Amino acid sequence: MPLLRKEVVKAEEGEIFDVELSKDILKANQLLAEENKELLHKNRVRAIDVMGAIGSGKTSLIEKLVQQLKNKHRIAVFKGDLTTTIDAELIARHGVETVAINTGKECHLDANLVKKALLKLDLNKIDLLFIENVGNLICPAEFPLGSDKRVVVISVTEGPYMVVKHPFIFMDVDVVAINKVDLAKAMGTDVTKLEKDVKTINPEALVVATNCRTGEGVDSVARALQL
């Protein structure tokens, strides 16, 4: 019976060899996002991403949601911005724990920044976390953070083509708030057209028309998020 031999193949000097790697670079963020989600679930915290265009009303929506829900839920908010704590302070004045995440120059939050921000919170003391991303309809779509549901806020003042021009972010979203509907007429923006565009891309997305100044429609956003 032949002896079993263990052979090791080695490349010789100057020889070229091929290495199969199959390493996914974007996976690193996805794995961190999964870890965040696990940590949040272990502590029974539901997390909601709030994404959307610059100036569309993400912070206003969160403020109104906080006002409506703070007696029902123990809420914390992560507020992403390049710099300043201006918006974080707007939210904090409603008496909820707020962590400002300043990305410096990065145009979106990533799972690592959220992981670091989670260390600042006592997760036993909350059951609902809003994560407001940097105003941007492009990059946040590529970087999941570990949330359970995702909201995108757009507003009529950005014009009638906001959805069709940024289709990707709407593929991965649960609720879309079309904000500043009180200005739709003055802007000549058709809210039903925007809604139709969202539904074309993602038939399951729930679309709500809001005016986050007055609070109109915000209860529907909360319901759509099952809060």
Added chain:
Amino acid sequence: MHEFSVTSQIVQSVLAEAEKGKAKKVTEVHLIIGELTFLGLEQVRFAYEALTKGTILDGSKLVIKTQKGAVKCPNCGYKGGFKYEDDPLYHLKMPTLKCPRCNSLVNIVAGKECIIKRIKMMV
């Protein structure tokens, strides 16, 4: 959108692998980039060239294969490409989450990857 930082991670991963294999030179790097990522291939190539200057990757061939986006329908079992809404007048080509066969909501199964498939190196 994030070509430079993503490419920088690619170059670092390849360098680490080359070091492990005690390579003197990396001659080829093969990537698979999904259609649904926000990575422009032109920019990836540009960043690759800039980032590999002066390293053992300098002058290596970068081969990029695009992975088409694919969906699977939980309702009718369709597996394949996206349904697009298009309007040539506005140069609009919008992928939708509707099943091309039965119009139900589909799941994305491919197109979001950015994979270093393999590398060729000289020892």
